[in-house]
Amino acid sequence: MLGRIAIDLTKDGNHTRRLDTTLRLAKSHEAELVGVYPRPEPTEYLRGSNLMPREVSNMVSSHLAEERNEMQALFQSRTQEAGVKATWREPQGLAEEVLAVHARYCDLLVMSQSEHQTSSMRASVAETVITTAGRPVLMVPFIGEINPIGKRVLFCWDRGRRSARALADAGPILQQAKELVALTIDENKTLGKKQDLHDEDFNAYCEARGYPKPKLVRQVSDHTSIGTLILNAATDQGCDMVVMGAYNQSRTREWMLGGTSKTLLDSMTVPILFSH
Numbered sequence: 527m528l529g530r531i532a533i534d535l536t537k538d539g540n541h542t543r544r545l546d547t548t549l550r551l552a553k554s555h556e557a558e559l560v561g562v563y564p565r566p567e568p569t570e571y572l573r574g575s576n577l578m579p580r581e582v583s584n585m586v587s588s589h590l591a592e593e594r595n596e597m598q599a600l601f602q603s604r605t606q607e608a609g610v611k612a613t614w615r616e617p618q619g620l621a622e623e624v625l626a627v628h629a630r631y632c633d634l635l636v637m638s639q640s641e642h643q644t645s646s647m648r649a650s651v652a653e654t655v656i657t658t659a660g661r662p663v664l665m666v667p668f669i670g671e672i673n674p675i676g677k678r679v680l681f682c683w684d685r686g687r688r689s690a691r692a693l694a695d696a697g698p699i700l701q702q703a704k705e706l707v708a709l710t711i712d713e714n715k716t717l718g719k720k721q722d723l724h725d726e727d728f729n730a731y732c733e734a735r736g737y738p739k740p741k742l743v744r745q746v747s748d749h750t751s752i753g754t755l756i757l758n759a760a761t762d763q764g765c766d767m768v769v770m771g772a773y774n775q776s777r778t779r780e781w782m783l784g785g786t787s788k789t790l791l792d793s794m795t796v797p798i799l800f801s802h
Contacts (some may be wrong), residue, residue, distance in 0.1 A: 528555040528698045532632040534625055535563040535597050540638040544666045545601070547797065548636045549608045550674050551664075554702065558611045561601045562628045563594060564621040622654040629659040633698060636664045639794055652791060656772050662695040662801045667794040673766060675797050678705040680765035681740070682756060683728070685718075688771025692801035693731075696769040699799070700737040707763045708740040711755055712747050753789030760796050772800040 533548045535541065552559045598614055605612035617624035629635035640650045656663045666672070676699045683689050693700075700706060708728065725742060732740050743763070745755055760768050772787045790798055 528557045528633045530632040532560045533636045535561045552610045560613045563616040565618045622651045626659040629661040656800045664799045670795045675767045680707045680760045680768045682770035683708045692771040695801040706738040706740045752786040768798040772802040
């Protein structure tokens, strides 16, 4: 069971869907919900080395105050209506920093897919949080119908460290799941045989953890991107959530996700739980 769930309460085009998704999850786990509304530092209103004109600064401050009050009222009314224990926090600082900090006091952080695709040379807020929080991050897409999630889960398994951590990080959700589909792409059967690994090992772990017996699905990429294969598999298998380990671009760019993770962030159609 999830005990404490954090949610990014930044006002954007997806905050209502994000809150709806999180409330359903919190209710099913009887979890406390921590609403995190990042407040920008005053220095973020600097234009170059000059302060904004006073009248502009006053307009910005007034707008931000209205937005903050609107989000707090929405959060409080929706959590009370749902009967979910809730805590409101409004830390000051960069969103990627304060969200990562508050995630560390929770079992899970819920964020939204970025509204705009980011440059390959610059990490989005979501990418930075995923790679620095130390907690799993559930990303909610802008498109697709959001029903109760975590009932039929697609898990991406490559026998690596990050996917192994993702399998454990998603434990509270997988223990409540009805079905689990384990997707392996471009499996190295020769290496698996050499290491004396068997499908029964994966099944045994899932059984010991109280997960559903996994349905193993193997695919070959054959010039198709891994991200596309994952999204197609989620659709073909009727899954309402994807769980996967998030990969970095390289050791020298630790804040930035690699190609597959970035593709999924840009093109996701179901919620994805990223573990890093």
